[in-house]
Amino acid sequence: MKHLRLISAALSLVVAAPLWASPTEACQQNFTVDGSWGSGKTYATQTDVAGVAYLPALHRVRDKIEEQGLHVLAVQEKNGYIRAANPVKGGEGGGASAPLRIYVKPLDAGGVNVSLQFSIAGGQIASKKSVMNHLCELVAAAAGPAAAAE
Numbered sequence: 014m015k016h017l018r019l020i021s022a023a024l025s026l027v028v029a030a031p032l033w034a035s036p037t038e039a040c041q042q043n044f045t046v047d048g049s050w051g052s053g054k055t056y057a058t059q060t061d062v063a064g065v066a067y068l069p070a071l072h073r074v075r076d077k078i079e080e081q082g083l084h085v086l087a088v089q090e091k092n093g094y095i096r097a098a099n100p101v102k103g104g105e106g107g108g109a110s111a112p113l114r115i116y117v118k119p120l121d122a123g124g125v126n127v128s129l130q131f132s133i134a135g136g137q138i139a140s141k142k143s144v145m146n147h148l149c150e151l152v153a154a155a156a157g158p159a160a161a162a163e
Contacts, residue, residue, distance in 0.1 A: 036062045036127075036152050036155070040058050044145045045057050050135065050138070053134045054139070055132045056144045058145070060126070062124050062126070062152065062156045065156060070117055071088070075095055078151065083097045083113060095115040098110040109137075112132050113131045115127065131144055
């Protein structure tokens with residue numbers, strides 16, 4: 014019985030640990046990169062943000078995207094979807110677009126989940142750290158002014 018209590022206590026610590034991380038820290042911990050230079054890469058992360066209302070969080074993310082200089086192409090308030098693009102200039106003057114897709118979903122327990130994907134085509138280069146910082150700034154924006162100052 015004593016071992017069962019110890020295991021139960023350990024599990025509750027493991028489950029509670031992510032709640033101690035700030036939205037920005039959780040965003041950085043959940044950050045992934047898939048793909049290669051030749052095939053293109055997708056940078057992604059997702060984070061739960063507690064204590065925020067859905068629509069204000071969605072609007073703060075949209076506003077932060079524009080502040081970062083990306084073009085917001087669509088905002089669907091009903092399903093929490095934001096589609097944006099980062100214009101990219103090609104080596105011979107051509108243009109392309111690096112898409113950014115974001116979902117801001119309300120959580121049953123309150124707050125929202127912010128899920129982001131940024132993709133670049135094969136042959137394009139983006140700094141992992143820079144992309145992570147920009148995506149995590151969007152998560153911080155969802156959390157509101159206090160988290161954005163982190």
